[in-house]
Amino acid sequence: SQQGEEDPQALSIQEGENATMNCSYKTSINNLQWYRQNSGRGLVHLILIRSNEREKHSGRLRVTLDTSKKSSSLLITASRAADTASYFCATANQAGTALIFGKGTTLSVSS
């Protein structure tokens, strides 16, 4: 069963615009992670935010976490065509031994 669910399922923007995608989850977490998957490739870890953090930055990425609403958002600023990919959020399973991924948001950035 899915722990995290991303929204929207698909997003199309122009280069230079910001892209925001959201993730909702069901149970309490220790951390939440975001991954990127380029077409035909494996997933690549982007950023991890711990449950006691509210915001985290990495380059053009900004992640927020609201544990009271059980939600997180990933903001990509000044998008580039190379940001075209699927983005997944992930949280640990109840046993704390593996990650459960959402279904992802597919981002298309056109030039």
Added chain:
Amino acid sequence: NAGVTQTPKFQVLKTGQSMTLQCAQDMNHNSMYWYRQDPGMGLRLIYYSASEGTTDKGEVPNGYNVSRLNKREFSLRLESAAPSQTSVYFCASSTGTSGSRSYEQYFGPGTRLTVT
């Protein structure tokens, strides 16, 4: 470092055939995972190995078996392939062990399997 490697990259099987997907990591990670990815379904965990010598079922284990051969290698076996097992299979590894809270995972490039 090669990271996580998977073989083969592509495979076509007939229904009922068996095969083993190989995965190896050179990052000295304790934990390894097998996922399948189907359109519209995201990634679903098949099996995982939290540490050498242990394996556990994930969300969709039916029709699969795994072997944690050593710390580096984790294989996935389909004993009697079915068309429903047509998918892209990803292996991943992480430093996480039971009780750890990091779980940043490193993924291989995937194996595209078609069962006819």
